[in-house]
Amino acid sequence: MKTVPTLLISAGLLLGANASAQKFDNLATTPQMGWNSWNKFACNIDEKLIRETADAMVRISMKDAGYEYVNIDDCWHGKRDKNGNIQPDPERFPSGMKALADYVHAKGLKLGIYSDAGATTCGGRPGSRGHEYQDAITYAAWGVDYVKYDWCDTKGLNAAAAYTTMRDAIRSAGRPMLFSMCEWGDNKPWEWGADIGHSWRTTGDIYPCWDCEINHGSWSAFGVLRILDKQAGLRKHAGPGHWNDMDMMEVGMGMTEDEDRAHFSIWAMMASPLISGNDLRSMPESTRKILTNKDVIAINQDKLGVQAWKFLSEGTLELWAKPLANNEWALMILNRGAGAISYKVDWKKHKISDDLSKRELDINKTAYRWTDAWTGKTGDTGKALDLTIASHSVAMLHLKAK
Template sequence: MKQSMPLWIAAHGLALAGLVANPAHAQKFDGLAATPQMGWNSWNTFACDINEKLIRDTADAMVKNGLKDAGYVYVNIDDCWHGKRDDKGVIHPDPERFPSGMKALADYVHGRGLKLGIYSDAGATTCGGKPGSRGHEYQDAITYAEWGIDYIKYDWCDTKGLNSAGAYTTMRDAIRSAGRPMLFSICEWGDTRPWDWARDVGHSWRTTGDIYPCWDCEFSQGSFSAWGVTRILDKQAGLRQHAGPGHWNDMDMLVVGKGLTDDEDKSHFSAWAMLASPLILGNDVRSMPASTHRIVTNAGAIAINQDPLGVSAWRFLKTGEVEYWAKPLANDEWALMVLNRGAQAAPVSFDWGAYHINDDLSKRTADFKHKRYAWTDAWSGKTGDTTRKLEAKVPSHGVVLLRLKAKT
């Protein structure tokens, strides 16, 4: 049915021709997510129990406890911030939960040197039953830009009859038309293989359903399942070639500090670092224990994740329950992860000289027989080099995470 020009176009002072005539609107914003984005999201701990005080206090905590200095810059509000649309269709935040409004909240977060993210959905309603952006894409993008939003997580609930590539492309174009660079995080759970179509649409895309804070499990929630750490890791097989600077495979938010053991948390964080997934914390950063803080601020693991080469790791060897993963880094360096999936500690004796690691994707080679590398373990701080076997006892569900640098 043909409709007249929506009231919101006039309300925002925009000409309809300007939205469709400029070819620049058909591009996502470049220069965002050159390395995987780092930040925090409200959902995994707070779900719909959110308000502006929580967001302000979280921003304050991220500055005070060193998360900002470690690289975590996005403070992302997930579902349930929404109030109602007004008579022009403009969305407003819940007036009881966010009485100061989103513009004031964004100003506060920006004043802390951080960035504010927000959540919407391609459907008519969000996963929490709040107003989605279907039919309001350009309107909402303009509203978010006016508020000063820096990041949009865009979900996939209530989307019957929609084409995912088309729906996300519409929102990409809406963000571009709004004129403010906003990182676009695609969250359709990997159902329609976004890695095949989303490179020029979003800055990251979910590759699986939601994560669940367990090591190796499937948690059924009726019509869908959430997955443990190793289940999500396994689902990344064959996807590394699709990721790179500005377009990342998103293995979902981190559950570090949400019930796993310390060894499992280290392995979880290491795997996300090695596979160049966004690092989005999901714990309560206002009151995390020192053990969790040490993991999520580990400089060595973060540097591996944030390596500018932007190449994801792959598993090159499996011996029983022990797996060996390699990741090429910039400046002819490498990262190596030894992951013990088993229920018992596993002795490791890795003969470097027996392996010649070749990566067809990055065209990088590590010939340990003819080239010597010095290594440092990101977790233990131990050092060594490849002239001697790597001897270690890896705890159950534990990890060794090495950074290798060629020696002349």
């Protein structure tokens, strides 16, 4: 495949020194949606998988539902050439990344790629440390639209500085690329990341379980509820163009259907990026229906961009609220427990006020019609709503003023 000319790299380095130090605007104005290879395939990836996944995203209507990024995670890398230009693995990606990007773009989708702030990636491939501008120019020449930037092998690095360097490199390359910072929340990226990336991971890796922690010695993976609980206090940092990223989703990866629906609902309410991690080519219809539920996706993609918060806990039952544009609201009733729970929503009992958005939900002042995002049932706030919430499940209601 063609390499990026050394002259172009030098020009990029010079441009980088003078480029306006800012990320590309008008990306991730709502949380990004797409697919990532890691959760299901880890290092077992090749260009055939990526092409077939792009085909599937169109065929099963995920593209129509709003998913647009097809993201290649770790282990796509080959070696650097004599000029230091990163090459894809020639056996796994024999056609090259430019051809793969062209294929994905022809489907009306966008291609994402992975690198790391250290000298090596988490999978032991070449990282971008010392090659940031060179790699960004290479990605731009390939037609990449999304860069996920990990945090392995980074001893001695300052996180904010390392991510700023890659942000500036992407900017200097001249191609708008969404910058997804995967720093695991170790250095509180929510406090400094809004001007650097379009999203930042808030926790360690996800694991397909409801409420667990898998200890790997020096790091842990977390289940759905553990990740949810780690979002406390972070909502004020999220908004259009800069999101708290709760990690790729594990929908369709071994949990129950109720747990998958709850998982998807939680990510939607929390305005987290919706990046699926399952095999799109062969998933059952039940999983496809969860991932393409347009009512739930609309709540995630709401233009107001306000993250939900928990306003009430009653044992294992939690009530969450998310202000939406046009004076609309989303409510989620979450059953964390092992048994089904009957619950009466007494609309007039609680006035919900949000200090962050300065929004108020007061049924005594404004009447609303509600739609259940999962069942399609409708009603209004003129009378109480009786619900039965299954174990490890949710009810999700979209309220519009009458």
